[in-house]
Amino acid sequence: MANLIITPLRDFKIPVTAECLSPDFVAGKSLRDIELTEVWEGNRRVKLGSLFRVYGETGSAPGDCTIRISGNVDAVRRIGFEMTEGSIQVEGNAGMYLGERMRGGSIVVAGNAESWLGTQMRNGQIEVKGNVGDSVGGSVRGGTKGMRGGTITIHGDCGTEVGAWMRNGTIRIKGNCDLYAGLHMKNGTILVEGNSAGRVGAHMTKGKVIVLGRMEGVLPSFQFEEIRSNAKAGDEKIPGPFYVFSGDVNEDGEGKLFARVSDNPDLKWNERFLER
Amino acid sequence: MAEFLIRNGYVFDPLNGIEGEKLDISVRDGWIVEKVSRTARVLDASGKVVMPGGVDIHSHIAGSKANCARMMRPEDHSKDPEPKTRYARSGVGHTIPSVFTTGYRYARMGYTTVFEPATPPLKTRHTHEELNDIPIIDKGCFPLFGNNWFVMEYVRQGRIEELAAYVAWMLEATKGYAIKIVNPGGIEAWRWGGNVRGLDDRVPNFDVTPREIVRALCQVNSLLNLPHAVHIHPNCLAEPGNYQTTIDTMESVRDIPIRGHPIMHVTHVQFTGRKGWSWPDVRSGAPEIADYVNTHDHVTIDPGQLIFTNVTWMTADGPAMFALFKLTKTKWFNADVESETGAGVVAATYKKSNYVNAIQWGIALELALLVKNPWKIFLTTDHPNGGPFTAYPRVISWLVSKDARKKLLDKINKTAKRRLDLPGIDREYTLYEIATITRAATAKSLGLGFKGHLGVGADADIAIYDIDPPEVDPAKEYKAVRKAFARAAFTIKDGRIVVKNGEVVRAVRGRTFWTRPQVPEETMKTVIKQLESKFDDYYTVRFANYPIEEQYLSASRVIATSEGA
Numbered sequence: 001m002a003n004l005i006i007t008p009l010r011d012f013k014i015p016v017t018a019e020c021l022s023p024d025f026v027a028g029k030s031l032r033d034i035e036l037t038e039v040w041e042g043n044r045r046v047k048l049g050s051l052f053r054v055y056g057e058t059g060s061a062p063g064d065c066t067i068r069i070s071g072n073v074d075a076v077r078r079i080g081f082e083m084t085e086g087s088i089q090v091e092g093n094a095g096m097y098l099g100e101r102m103r104g105g106s107i108v109v110a111g112n113a114e115s116w117l118g119t120q121m122r123n124g125q126i127e128v129k130g131n132v133g134d135s136v137g138g139s140v141r142g143g144t145k146g147m148r149g150g151t152i153t154i155h156g157d158c159g160t161e162v163g164a165w166m167r168n169g170t171i172r173i174k175g176n177c178d179l180y181a182g183l184h185m186k187n188g189t190i191l192v193e194g195n196s197a198g199r200v201g202a203h204m205t206k207g208k209v210i211v212l213g214r215m216e217g218v219l220p221s222f223q224f225e226e227i228r229s230n231a232k233a234g235d236e237k238i239p240g241p242f243y244v245f246s247g248d249v250n251e252d253g254e255g256k257l258f259a260r261v262s263d264n265p266d267l268k269w270n271e272r273f274l275e276r
Numbered sequence: 277m278a279e280f281l282i283r284n285g286y287v288f289d290p291l292n293g294i295e296g297e298k299l300d301i302s303v304r305d306g307w308i309v310e311k312v313s314r315t316a317r318v319l320d321a322s323g324k325v326v327m328p329g330g331v332d333i334h335s336h337i338a339g340s341k342a343n344c345a346r347m348m349r350p351e352d353h354s355k356d357p358e359p360k361t362r363y364a365r366s367g368v369g370h371t372i373p374s375v376f377t378t379g380y381r382y383a384r385m386g387y388t389t390v391f392e393p394a395t396p397p398l399k400t401r402h403t404h405e406e407l408n409d410i411p412i413i414d415k416g417c418f419p420l421f422g423n424n425w426f427v428m429e430y431v432r433q434g435r436i437e438e439l440a441a442y443v444a445w446m447l448e449a450t451k452g453y454a455i456k457i458v459n460p461g462g463i464e465a466w467r468w469g470g471n472v473r474g475l476d477d478r479v480p481n482f483d484v485t486p487r488e489i490v491r492a493l494c495q496v497n498s499l500l501n502l503p504h505a506v507h508i509h510p511n512c513l514a515e516p517g518n519y520q521t522t523i524d525t526m527e528s529v530r531d532i533p534i535r536g537h538p539i540m541h542v543t544h545v546q547f548t549g550r551k552g553w554s555w556p557d558v559r560s561g562a563p564e565i566a567d568y569v570n571t572h573d574h575v576t577i578d579p580g581q582l583i584f585t586n587v588t589w590m591t592a593d594g595p596a597m598f599a600l601f602k603l604t605k606t607k608w609f610n611a612d613v614e615s616e617t618g619a620g621v622v623a624a625t626y627k628k629s630n631y632v633n634a635i636q637w638g639i640a641l642e643l644a645l646l647v648k649n650p651w652k653i654f655l656t657t658d659h660p661n662g663g664p665f666t667a668y669p670r671v672i673s674w675l676v677s678k679d680a681r682k683k684l685l686d687k688i689n690k691t692a693k694r695r696l697d698l699p700g701i702d703r704e705y706t707l708y709e710i711a712t713i714t715r716a717a718t719a720k721s722l723g724l725g726f727k728g729h730l731g732v733g734a735d736a737d738i739a740i741y742d743i744d745p746p747e748v749d750p751a752k753e754y755k756a757v758r759k760a761f762a763r764a765a766f767t768i769k770d771g772r773i774v775v776k777n778g779e780v781v782r783a784v785r786g787r788t789f790w791t792r793p794q795v796p797e798e799t800m801k802t803v804i805k806q807l808e809s810k811f812d813d814y815y816t817v818r819f820a821n822y823p824i825e826e827q828y829l830s831a832s833r834v835i836a837t838s839e840g841a
Contacts, residue, residue, distance in 0.1 A: 043360070057404065143351035 002059035005068045006052045012075035014042040021079045023065035023086025026058045050110050062086045080107050099126050123150045131156035138164035163190045170234055182209040191233045203248050204255035215259040222247035224270040231258045243267050279304045279312040285321030285713040288708055288744045290716035291729035295708045296745050303736040306771035310732050323744040324765055327711045328728050329388030329737030331718040336590055337378050338406035339393045341619045344609050345372045345588045364780040370519050371588045371660035379411035380780045386739025386764035389727055392417040394592050396613040400450040401824050407788050408830040412774050416789040418507050419450045420592050422457035423464045424504040425615040428482040431492045440496045441803040444793040449823035451790040454495050454504035458592040459511050460486040463618040471595035472511055474526050486511050487528050495530040500793040501837045503723025505541045510548050513596040519561025522548045523568050526575045534574050537665050542657035544580025546640035560639045566646035578656040579640035581671045583663025584626045594618035615814040634692030645703045649710040669761035675705040679756035704751050715726055736771040763831050787831045
């Protein structure tokens with residue numbers, strides 16, 4: 001494995017768009033070539049070398065490349081854009097659109113990440129040790145194609161619209177999530193181990209959202225189905241029991257919401273539908 | 277101003293009958309002249325094709341519905357940013373480019389005149405605000421008349437002279453250029469949740485038929501002697517089996533005497549030229565329509581070529597948009613413009629594997645190839661309904677080369693390929709014919725005598741493309757042709773070089789064309805009196821505030837109606 005180490009030379013006050021920070025781009029290039037790559041800083045084109053110190057070595061194929069970004073790069077967008085192989089390690093915080101349209105490989109962030117993490121990703125793994133912003137695994141604004149595969153694991157909390165327009169793949173959130181998890185979801189699995197702020201699965205047509213903590217209310221367009229003893233997230237069996245809802249009826253959907261019985265006394269009233 | 281001499285280019289100027297001759301073109305003060313002085317700047321065009329600047333007759337580039345589509349489709353912009361350059365502002369594409377980008381992209385393809393074909397009269401102030409800002413190209417817009425309450429009332433009462441005065445007043449008030457009809461009567465029916473089924477269906481509450489509306493407005497067009505024909509989008513758009521309605525619409529005005537130019541232009545026929553009873557059994561109605569157009573002189577058509585890509589459907593035809601939204605289930609916008617018209621916008625994607633899409637693609641190409649006279653058919657993609665206007669070079673490559681068509685035919689839906697006549701059509705357009713359908717014929721149809729040709733006195737709007745006619749065989753090297761038409765070597769607008777090697781080097785300001793038809797003063801007075809009394813009932817706008825002042829247009833030119841004759 002060849003390690004390429006990239007250190008920001010200063011704090012970026014305006015956003016930097018650096019699609020080139022991906023194993024596919026750096027593979028087979030000399031350090032000099034990488035330094036001379038043009039990136040956008042705000043509305044100016046600048047050389048990557050004027051923003052970052054680049055050292056270490058690059059592999060000949062993307063699969064051999066590991067990019068280590070040491071330092072905070074909150075303002076750097078599109079790291080790992082369309083990457084297919086190899087890995088990226090961010091030792092601080094990462095910026096928006098991390099792993100956008102990613103097709104393979106892995107990204108690990110030690111700190112937090114901004115919004116639009118793993119937008120439209122197709123495969124690969126993203127792991128964030130801290131918190132994340134909005135629209136994890138989502139689509140671009142107005143778009144109707146979200147994440148199509150791969151896994152995203154978030155150890156902290158995340159913002160609104162997790163897995164919006166998601167078509168496949170798995171998102172696992174160990175913390176809490178904000179409103180509208182699984183908005184417009186088409187398929188795939190979202191597992192929220194903490195609490196959810198509600199309005200889960202609005203407009204979903206298929207797929208499932210599992211909330212192990214408290215779910216702040218279920219939308220009226222969801223039907224209560226049954227109580228199930230456990231839920232499945234991928235190959236993993238999660239012990240319940242769970243209240244299971246299906247919807248969104250407005251969209252003629254067959255999506256499923258799972259809310260753990262023990263944490264959701266508010267939803268207990270649904271049980272009266274079981275007696276009949 | 278500068279003098280120019282464009283030397284040694286192969287000139288294609290169909291209006292003057294020049295086909296690929298090596299000629300010098302002289303330009304002075306924005307016009308083409310006989311001769312220039314010896315100090316004139318020389319532009320070497322040897323080994324290149326020189327054509328008049330392109331004229332697009334139908335492209336939804338401005339107005340409230342284009343803007344609604346921009347708001348509705350941010351995802352359309354995200355993949356196609358256009359960075360700022362020294363001469364051009366930044367912007368975004370793709371199917372609904374931002375205002376400035378629209379102008380730059382047209383200029384890069386060598387187009388210099390573009391018409392926005394459907395603007396609700398009440399919202400035309402907005403349309404002009406956008407048109408004012410579109411750089412480089414000259415433009416104009418066609419206000420909608422087909423579902424206007426005043427129009428339908430005059431038609432019911434059979435008061436054609438007063439209708440003519442109303443249309444004249446409206447064209448001047450909105451600074452419009454021609455009469456546009458969209459689904460006559462159908463949008464009024466859509467207010468009640470319905471649509472009209474054909475030319476003889478009654479419009480609710482008005483007791484008129486689409487046939488009467490179309491006929492009356494064509495008579496008005498003839499009476500006012502407007503420069504362009506009536507621009508019509510027929511009933512039953514996008515329904516299987518609608519080719520008969522299209523032919524009936526053309527047939528319905530056959531007896532109206534024509535004054536030198538066709539009385540009707542049927543637009544984006546690809547959407548209204550379908551045979552069959554249901555979606556799985558849609559066939560091409562192109563042979564029948566082409567046959568009609570070939571044998572009649574009172575109509576012209578444009579195909580509205582489909583491109584396999586993301587598109588945005590936008591039209592005033594609200595009911596058709598709702599029907600299509602139910603099929604695509606993407607995003608839908610609907611609007612109702614007081615007593616005038618409606619609008620719909622839907623996001624969509626055309627796929628090669630989709631049977632209906634593949635048939636649509638075939639219908640448009642069959643039309644273009646089966647209509648024998650290139651003066652009767654114009655190149656459009658009905659931007660952004662059939663595809664973005666930036667796809668014109670691709671359409672040109674399909675027209676000039678059978679190989680290019682065959683290559684795509686092998687990739688489309690197999691059933692569609694089997695059911696289309698297209699594989700058996702051998703016709704290939706020449707560059708002369710391409711020049712006809714993209715500039716000469718459109719300029720002639722619009723009645724713009726100073727556009728679309730390179731004769732003395734014409735506007736110095738010139739496009740120079742990097743094709744060497746003796747060396748390049750368009751049928752074989754269609755890729756080179758496509759590349760050349762996508763990036764003009766030079767585009768000259770009003771005698772100034774605006775594009776060099778496909779990049780904008782100067783952003784000049786274009787003009788807006790509009791008409792001021794003449795009607796007898798007596799009739800106009802009566803009509804204005806009627807309008808004043810009814811305006812308070814029908815509109816949220818006061819009568820005096822309705823007309824757009826001439827000063828509102830940053831640069832405009834009135835096309836007197838006599839010029840069109």
